[in-house]
Amino acid sequence: MTSPAAAEDQPAVPYGTPDAPRIAVRGEARREVDPEIARLGITVSARGRDRRAALDDLTRRNATVLELVKSYGDAVERLETGAFSITPELTKHGRGERVRTYHGGVRVTAELSDFTALGELTTRLADLDLTRVDGPWWALRRDSPAYRDARRQAVREAVQRAREYADALGTTLAALVELADIGAEGPEASFPRAPGRARAAAFAGPAEPGAAPPLDLEPQRQHVFAAVNARFTMAPPRL
Incomplete structure (x- = not known):
């Protein structure tokens, strides 16, 4: 004979019972929203036969780029310097190792x-000597409300789907048993950012004489996805 205490210690079965049938559903939400930020990758280069001259030239051009970007004030949320390199290029012919030039x-x-500044800044950067501009790459902030809204929509869809199943059986939902993100117990999937198109708009400031016109850049819409698994119990239906 099993004691009441031993029965209470037994784990609950992962499925329903005739008195408390379970419904397992999946809720999903897909939204398309405007981007919140745009990233530009800027590569400043220099070269010369003398190491010090190449380094001085690179320092000057880097300072010019940083000054230009900072001149846009609050339109720039973040400015970071990444990799730095000075590499000697050796001659291909002749005896011994001789440095031909430094890169x-x-x-x-x-x-x-602020996307109104993006088109002009991109053009002005690209107009600098030995400066490469990549991007823009459009994205949402990590704490964007779009993610929260998508998660809420996914939960609402799960509840609605479970109610429809219960209604088809002529009964109603009783309680929520479990709610979990898809893949919550597995490794987080990462997706590469897709390169975007840019949109336009001239920056609110006087353009330099002879400067190239700002690019007409159109922001790329962002796709937000959320999914949950949900399990409910329902009142016993009459079949």
């Missing part, structure tokens, strides 16, 4: 939240 490079990343 220098600095990688800078700028993150903008």
